[in-house]
Amino acid sequence: MPAMAKRAATSAGVGSPRRSLAAARPRYGERLIKLLLGACAAFSVAVTGGIVLSLLSGTVEFLQAVPIGDFLLGTEWAPSFADPRFGVLPIVVGTLNIVFWSLVVAVPVGLASAIYLSEYAPRRVRRAVKPMLEILEGIPTVAIGLWALVFLRPLAEDVFPFLPWTTPTSVGVAGVAVGLLIVPLVASVSDDAMRAVPAGLREGAYALGAGKMRVSLRVVFPAAISGVVAAIVLAVSRAIGETMVVLMAAGARPSITVDPTQSVQTMTAYIGQTATGDIATGTVDYYTIFAVGGLLFLLTLGMNMLAIRLVRRFREVYE
Amino acid sequence: MVTQQPPRTARARLAVAGARAATRSTFGKRPRTSAIAEVLFPAVLLLGLGFAIAGLASMIVWMVVEGAARLDLGLFTNPPSRLNPDQAGYRPAILGTLYVIGGVIVLIVPLGVGAAVYLEEYADTSRWFNRMFELNIQNLAGVPSIVFGILGLAFIARGPLRLGFVAAAGSITLAMLVLPTVIIAAREAIRAVPSSIREGSLALGATQWQTIWRQVLPASLSGVITGVILAVARAIGEAAPLLMVGATFFVTRDPHFFEGSYTTLPTQIYTWARQPQEELRVLAAAGILVMLALVLAMNSFAIWLRNRYEQRW
Numbered sequence: 219m220p221a222m223a224k225r226a227a228t229s230a231g232v233g234s235p236r237r238s239l240a241a242a243r244p245r246y247g248e249r250l251i252k253l254l255l256g257a258c259a260a261f262s263v264a265v266t267g268g269i270v271l272s273l274l275s276g277t278v279e280f281l282q283a284v285p286i287g288d289f290l291l292g293t294e295w296a297p298s299f300a301d302p303r304f305g306v307l308p309i310v311v312g313t314l315n316i317v318f319w320s321l322v323v324a325v326p327v328g329l330a331s332a333i334y335l336s337e338y339a340p341r342r343v344r345r346a347v348k349p350m351l352e353i354l355e356g357i358p359t360v361a362i363g364l365w366a367l368v369f370l371r372p373l374a375e376d377v378f379p380f381l382p383w384t385t386p387t388s389v390g391v392a393g394v395a396v397g398l399l400i401v402p403l404v405a406s407v408s409d410d411a412m413r414a415v416p417a418g419l420r421e422g423a424y425a426l427g428a429g430k431m432r433v434s435l436r437v438v439f440p441a442a443i444s445g446v447v448a449a450i451v452l453a454v455s456r457a458i459g460e461t462m463v464v465l466m467a468a469g470a471r472p473s474i475t476v477d478p479t480q481s482v483q484t485m486t487a488y489i490g491q492t493a494t495g496d497i498a499t500g501t502v503d504y505y506t507i508f509a510v511g512g513l514l515f516l517l518t519l520g521m522n523m524l525a526i527r528l529v530r531r532f533r534e535v536y537e
Numbered sequence: 538m539v540t541q542q543p544p545r546t547a548r549a550r551l552a553v554a555g556a557r558a559a560t561r562s563t564f565g566k567r568p569r570t571s572a573i574a575e576v577l578f579p580a581v582l583l584l585g586l587g588f589a590i591a592g593l594a595s596m597i598v599w600m601v602v603e604g605a606a607r608l609d610l611g612l613f614t615n616p617p618s619r620l621n622p623d624q625a626g627y628r629p630a631i632l633g634t635l636y637v638i639g640g641v642i643v644l645i646v647p648l649g650v651g652a653a654v655y656l657e658e659y660a661d662t663s664r665w666f667n668r669m670f671e672l673n674i675q676n677l678a679g680v681p682s683i684v685f686g687i688l689g690l691a692f693i694a695r696g697p698l699r700l701g702f703v704a705a706a707g708s709i710t711l712a713m714l715v716l717p718t719v720i721i722a723a724r725e726a727i728r729a730v731p732s733s734i735r736e737g738s739l740a741l742g743a744t745q746w747q748t749i750w751r752q753v754l755p756a757s758l759s760g761v762i763t764g765v766i767l768a769v770a771r772a773i774g775e776a777a778p779l780l781m782v783g784a785t786f787f788v789t790r791d792p793h794f795f796e797g798s799y800t801t802l803p804t805q806i807y808t809w810a811r812q813p814q815e816e817l818r819v820l821a822a823a824g825i826l827v828m829l830a831l832v833l834a835m836n837s838f839a840i841w842l843r844n845r846y847e848q849r850w
Contacts (some may be wrong), residue, residue, distance in 0.1 A: 255652070258651030328585075331586040334585070334586050353833060356833070357596065357829065358775070360776050363810070364821055398592045459682065461777035465807075
């Protein structure tokens with residue numbers, strides 16, 4: 219064996235010695251650049267680390283003052299009262315209310331837009347409508363909040379006069395406004411998923427005599443289902459995290475209710491409202507922000523991981 | 538001659554029934570309901586799309602109607618005032634936004650493009666940490682903006698960096714918030730550059746960095762700029778994280794970057810919108826018009842840039 223290897227080595231070396239393809243001298247500059255660029259990429263990990271660290275340390279401080287059972291299962295939320303209550307359920311229910319009403323708007327409108335854009339729309343219409351949805355996505359949420367508070371809320375009272383409107387803010391109106399905000403997200407993610415369905419599937423169905431509606435609903439939609447679900451999961455995560463619209467239009471009264479005309483407080487609105495005032499470091503009040511923020515972070519993180527997995531699945535199948 | 542009956546097994550019976558049903562449904566008369574549904578269905582879809590666009594249109598029209606009364610020069614040059622809202626303006630808020638956004642641009646362009654270049658050109662995806670970078674960026678893009686506000690409060694305004702509630706703290710907080718947007722957009726632009734260009738450059742003896750700096754980045758420039766503009770437009774309109782790093786002060790003097798209190802357009806609008814007086818709401822709507830014009834102009838420019846310079850290789 220060693221003899222054979224030796225012979226192979228000598229036969230490769232016959233003639234002029236071959237030049238190595240590696241760089242003649244080490245390129246320290248290139249290595250330094252790679253290191254710097256890697257540091258840029260690592261910075262985003264540091265940001266996540268900073269988020270987790272700050273939420274965790276604040277939550278630990280909070281849990282030393284309030285038992286975790288009282289926090290997660292309590293039904294009274296009044297952290298800054300003289301006799302403070304730290305039951306988080308009312309603001310969680312407030313958030314879920316917003317999510318519900320926003321999905322009532324965003325799922326049908328977003329999916330209808332997506333099916334229309336991917337299956338029906340002529341190219342010219344598509345090119346006109348897509349930027350409009352992108353503009354809607356780019357509108358600052360403060361603007362949507364003010365619109366919901368001053369325009370949409372009186373409009374809702376005119377359209378549904380039989381409902382018991384009592385407060386200037388309402389969870390139903392805020393939810394609808396948040397829904398409008400996430401329509402572009404639902405539409406664009408599910409449109410991408412539907413366009414990724416290979417044309418062969420559609421053509422096969424047309425060849426069997428199916429109409430356009432049948433192809434859209436029975437062939438394209440099921441084939442794109444993981445992308446559609448991902449779109450809805452992302453929309454839920456976005457609705458949970460939306461702050462300005464609910465802060466302005468949903469009110470600030472923590473309550474467990476299913477009435478769309480009532481005002482509620484959401485997790486994000488609590489954080490935004492409490493931190494806006496002059497809040498002293500080291501009080502339980504201050505650490506409550508971190509505990510609620512931690513809960514919010516865990517909820518949206520779970521949703522996002524799920525969505526990433528779903529999107530990856532439809533990419534793997536068709537691309 | 539006797540035709541041989543096929544054996545009537547359960548399987549054969551099923552097959553015959555299936556064939557008969559298929560023949561009937563293909564060649565038989567179409568039920569009328571499906572013809573109506575085929576027409577109604579796109580109408581329903583258009584209704585959905587129309588709802589979204591009507592919402593957008595009503596929002597913009599309402600803002601213009603509401604805020605037009607206060608759309609004058611004083612809106613840009615006067616400081617805010619609670620006592621005479623007819624004269625109040627957004628001067629410190631506009632300056633504050635300019636400072637904050639300037640800081641954001643300085644931070645996100647090198648960090649975002651650097652990270653994108655690393656992930657697309659250098660990263661070996663078989664290494665666990667490179668896969669972690671990627672997953673981390675995707676997740677970071679979905680973290681609610683208010684959580685970045687908590688980070689800004691605990692780490693930048695107070696805590697380790699201890700900058701205080703100044704414009705620089707707002708800048709860093711917003712930069713971290715929009716960084717994933719820039720990275721994702723820049724990566725897509727870099728990925729769209731065909732590998733033959735890189736190989737050609739490397740074959741001519743250029744080093745990897747020379748290839749990236751002289752070939753890959755110029756070729757992907759329009760996509761990268763589009764991503765940066767979209768991220769900056771988002772940062773201009775973002776209010777929630779700034780609430781937590783001090784941008785809600787009532788500021789009448791021009792702000793500074795590293796010292797003194799500051800405010801920005803969206804947070805000033807929020808402050809006005811919370812007041813019960815009608816005039817202050819009009820002022821808020823006028824402020825939104827200013828911000829909306831800025832954001833929409835940037836978004837439209839970015840979309841135009843993308844469509845104009847989108848290269849097909």
